[in-house]
Amino acid sequence: MSFAPETLKPPAASVGVVGWLRQNLFSTWYNSLLTVIALLVIYVLVSGLWNFVTTADWSIVTANMRLFMVGPYPVEQTWRVETSVLVFSFLVGASWGVWQGVARSAALLLASILIAAAVLPVSESERFWFIGALVLLFAGFAVGHFTKPRRLLVWLWLLSLPVVGLLLYGVGGIPRVPTDQWGGLLLTLTLAIVGIAASFPLGVLLAVGRQSAYPAIRAFCIGYIELVRGVPLITVLFMLQIIMPLFLPQEITVERAVRAMVAFALFTAAYVAEIVRGGLQSIPRGQSEAAQALGLNSALTLLLVILPQALRATIPAMVGQFISLFKDTSLVAIVGLLELARIANAAANQPEFLGNLAQVYVFIAAIYFILAYSMSYGSRRLEKTLGVGER
Amino acid sequence: MNSSLPAPSAARVPFYRDIRVLRILAQIAFVAGVLLVGWFLWNNMVSGLARIGGTFSFDFLDNAASFALSETSLPYDPATDSYLYAFFIGILNTLRVIIVGIVFASLLGLLAGIARLSTNWLISKIAQVYVEIFRNTPLLIQLFFWYFVGILKLPRVRDSIELPGSIYLSNRGLALPWFTPTDTFVLWLVIAGVSIPFAYLVYRLLGRVRAPLIYEWRGGWAFLVWLALALVAAVVLDPFLPSIPEIRGFNFGGGITLSPEYAALLLGLVVYTGAFIAEIVRAGIQAVPRGVVEAARALGLSYIQTLRLVVLPLALRVIIPPLTNQYLNLAKNSSLAIAVGYADLFYISNTIFNQTGQTLQVILMIMAAYLVISLVLSAIMNLVNSRLKLVER
Numbered sequence: 173m174s175f176a177p178e179t180l181k182p183p184a185a186s187v188g189v190v191g192w193l194r195q196n197l198f199s200t201w202y203n204s205l206l207t208v209i210a211l212l213v214i215y216v217l218v219s220g221l222w223n224f225v226t227t228a229d230w231s232i233v234t235a236n237m238r239l240f241m242v243g244p245y246p247v248e249q250t251w252r253v254e255t256s257v258l259v260f261s262f263l264v265g266a267s268w269g270v271w272q273g274v275a276r277s278a279a280l281l282l283a284s285i286l287i288a289a290a291v292l293p294v295s296e297s298e299r300f301w302f303i304g305a306l307v308l309l310f311a312g313f314a315v316g317h318f319t320k321p322r323r324l325l326v327w328l329w330l331l332s333l334p335v336v337g338l339l340l341y342g343v344g345g346i347p348r349v350p351t352d353q354w355g356g357l358l359l360t361l362t363l364a365i366v367g368i369a370a371s372f373p374l375g376v377l378l379a380v381g382r383q384s385a386y387p388a389i390r391a392f393c394i395g396y397i398e399l400v401r402g403v404p405l406i407t408v409l410f411m412l413q414i415i416m417p418l419f420l421p422q423e424i425t426v427e428r429a430v431r432a433m434v435a436f437a438l439f440t441a442a443y444v445a446e447i448v449r450g451g452l453q454s455i456p457r458g459q460s461e462a463a464q465a466l467g468l469n470s471a472l473t474l475l476l477v478i479l480p481q482a483l484r485a486t487i488p489a490m491v492g493q494f495i496s497l498f499k500d501t502s503l504v505a506i507v508g509l510l511e512l513a514r515i516a517n518a519a520a521n522q523p524e525f526l527g528n529l530a531q532v533y534v535f536i537a538a539i540y541f542i543l544a545y546s547m548s549y550g551s552r553r554l555e556k557t558l559g560v561g562e563r
Numbered sequence: 564m565n566s567s568l569p570a571p572s573a574a575r576v577p578f579y580r581d582i583r584v585l586r587i588l589a590q591i592a593f594v595a596g597v598l599l600v601g602w603f604l605w606n607n608m609v610s611g612l613a614r615i616g617g618t619f620s621f622d623f624l625d626n627a628a629s630f631a632l633s634e635t636s637l638p639y640d641p642a643t644d645s646y647l648y649a650f651f652i653g654i655l656n657t658l659r660v661i662i663v664g665i666v667f668a669s670l671l672g673l674l675a676g677i678a679r680l681s682t683n684w685l686i687s688k689i690a691q692v693y694v695e696i697f698r699n700t701p702l703l704i705q706l707f708f709w710y711f712v713g714i715l716k717l718p719r720v721r722d723s724i725e726l727p728g729s730i731y732l733s734n735r736g737l738a739l740p741w742f743t744p745t746d747t748f749v750l751w752l753v754i755a756g757v758s759i760p761f762a763y764l765v766y767r768l769l770g771r772v773r774a775p776l777i778y779e780w781r782g783g784w785a786f787l788v789w790l791a792l793a794l795v796a797a798v799v800l801d802p803f804l805p806s807i808p809e810i811r812g813f814n815f816g817g818g819i820t821l822s823p824e825y826a827a828l829l830l831g832l833v834v835y836t837g838a839f840i841a842e843i844v845r846a847g848i849q850a851v852p853r854g855v856v857e858a859a860r861a862l863g864l865s866y867i868q869t870l871r872l873v874v875l876p877l878a879l880r881v882i883i884p885p886l887t888n889q890y891l892n893l894a895k896n897s898s899l900a901i902a903v904g905y906a907d908l909f910y911i912s913n914t915i916f917n918q919t920g921q922t923l924q925v926i927l928m929i930m931a932a933y934l935v936i937s938l939v940l941s942a943i944m945n946l947v948n949s950r951l952k953l954v955e956r
Contacts, residue, residue: 196682196683196684197683197684197685199682199683203682203683206681206683206685206686207683207685207686210683210685210686210689211685213689214685214689385586386586386589386590386593387590388590388591388593388594389590389593392593392597399930399934401937402930402933402934402937402938403895403929403930403933403934403937404895404896404897404898404909404933405895406898406899406901406909407898407909407926407929407930407933410913410926411926411930414916414922414926415608415922415923415926417611418607418608418611418612418922418923419604419607419608419611420607421607422611422614495699499699499700499701499702500701501701502701502703502704503701503703503899505703506703506899506901506902513701513703513704513707516704516707517707529707529711529712530708530712533704533707533708533711533712536704537700537701537704537705537708540699540700540701540704541696541699541700544698544699544700545695545699548699
């Protein structure tokens with residue numbers, strides 16, 4: 173015989189699907205009203221989008237895929253771009269094997285893009301490349317997973333950027349492809365990567381200079397940072413496109429894409445500097461005093477004690493800044509470089525695709541969205557792994 | 564004995580090891596380096612300019628601009644008006660976008676930020692999708708999209724879409740009801756202006772009255788006083804006539820028409836910046852600890868009072884600094900007007916330097932103009948911030 177009081181189950185209306193619906197969608201009369209309105213809005217938007225995606229003629233995108241990816245890069249030299257994709261696929265795969273975490277998400281994203289590209293109607297040789305990249309990615313994973321070459325992999329990553337850059341640009345025996353012939357996603361990614369790589373050290377220098385004990389250096393850094401942050405990026409881009417040749421001796425000519433890279437680096441450095449300054453200010457005074465007490469000079473204190481802690485705290489803001497740099501690369505379309513947006517407009521001017529603008533814009537917006545969103549997702553993962561803001 | 568010990572004295576340290584001297588030397592070296600680079604660039608520029616036959620002067624600004632502008636806030640005649648005046652028109656057009664843009668972006672951001680925190684799952688998800696899509700795609704592409712795919716694809720004027728309130732949407736832009744000022748308009752403006760300090764006085768006086776209905780709503784009462792004064796003056800003076808847009812031939816007559824370029828730029832900036840502001844508003848409201856809200860309710864404050872007296876002041880402290888940044892971004896992003904062909908500061912300056920070839924001077928003028936706009940904006944926001952920020956004791 174059991175004397176235990178009979179436990180009643182919660183009413184069916186407060187658990188399960190019904191409960192969830194009641195709690196989250198129909199809790200009060202105005203919430204129910206909002207839900208109905210929201211459903212209507214969603215229906216209109218989604219059905220409109222579905223109609224557009226299924227009925228629109230997407231041949232403008234498929235026919236111009238090459239332009240979107242590499243721009244006017246010479247056809248017979250495209251193998252260099254494809255080789256670079258293979259190299260990076262292998263490295264991403266190896267990073268997945270070694271570090272898991274964020275690298276895994278990046279690898280899965282790359283793999284799904286490659287699979288999607290291989291399934292889409294592309295030529296046989298291109299499909300071969302995509303499948304090759306996919307195979308290399310998983311090969312990289314296997315190698316990384318079983319041998320765990322951490323240090324080597326870091327060096328390989330650092331080495332891969334200049335090597336791939338030289339391969340694409342042309343050095344030694346292979347013909348040169350000046351950056352004026354780069355375009356599309358290739359140009360966008362190059363601008364973003366070079367911009368990030370150059371603006372980061374410059375920004376750290378400016379931030380340190382802003383905290384310097386020397387008034388002259390401090391004044392210079394403050395002046396630079398505030399000046400650059402006060403003007404729009406497009407003016408900086410124009411200035412370097414038009415004025416840089418004027419400022420340099422006649423003998424030196426700089427390619428237009430390189431001028432744009434310089435502009436991005438100089439512009440973003442000012443913003444990076446402010447982010448790093450925030451990080452520097454968050455480090456308690458005791459840290460530098462302790463380092464000095466241990467006998468480190470001020471340069472070593474900065475390098476070994478202050479900066480590692482300061483930079484760790486700035487990861488979210490820094491990634492945000494780099495995402496905005498990545499999006500801002502689209503502005504070079506205005507100064508005449510063959511960036512995605514400009515290629516989109518050019519494609520929609522072809523007589524057979526006249527006016528198919530909506531498709532191309534949706535397509536390039538999707539490219540930007542996928543990359544930018546994955547960057548912010550990766551940064552959130554990284555923050556969790558490193559425990560930023562938890563101490 | 565004493566003489567065997569070296570006397571401690573600053574004079575013994577050679578100057579090249581004296582930290583004070585070294586510091587000054589280092590700074591002199593730095594300044595000299597900066598000056599040297601600057602001199603090198605300047606020299607190149609002067610010789611470069613000489614090569615193409617130009618000089619560094621601002622005299623060209625007095626010449627007649629001789630290019631037409633599609634929209635101007637002040638009367639403008641390309642045959643007689645100078646480049647400088649055209650530049651000024653550009654500044655006004657930029658301000659027109661920035662001010663209207665900031666107002667609407669704030670409203671949209673506030674709405675989306677609150678929707679993001681809604682207990683209604685669907686509403687919150689819709690807000691999240693809006694924020695993620697517009698934050699993660701470039702503004703330039705959004706502008707292209709709004710302009711080429713959105714506004715230019717609207718029906719022609721003859722078949723324009725009519726919205727309630729005599730608002731017409733067409734590929735010539737957005738036609739809204741407006742008003743035409745009569746002779747007494749200036750007088751009315753003066754009266755309405757003078758009423759503002761009067762209303763403020765009412766506000767201060769009501770602040771001394773301890774009746775809750777009067778004290779708590781003194782802002783509203785003061786506004787009502789101002790509104791009543793302005794309305795009475797309007798009825799007596801009849802300062803403006805309503806002007807309703809109507810289709811006349813291929814265009815609109817009456818009302819006010821926002822050009823497609825302006826409408827696209829404004830829409831793009833508002834939707835883009837609104838997404839960022841939504842996240843700021845959400846973070847600000849979430850930064851208010853739950854306990855504070857519960858404590859306020861426990862003290863007997865009503866829901867509205869809690870929001871107005873407790874949550875909002877606390878949230879605003881977190882919101883204002885990043886919001887300032889977004890306003891500045893909006894101001895700077897307005898220079899993308901050139902992508903859709905709206906005649907803003909940057910667009911007009913671009914035309915000026917294409918016509919005159921005086922690139923460096925014009926670019927310096929653009930930068931100075933944007934710097935001033937940024938500084939004024941951040942000064943205003945800093946003022947707001949200092950009124951709201953925590954008074955530490």
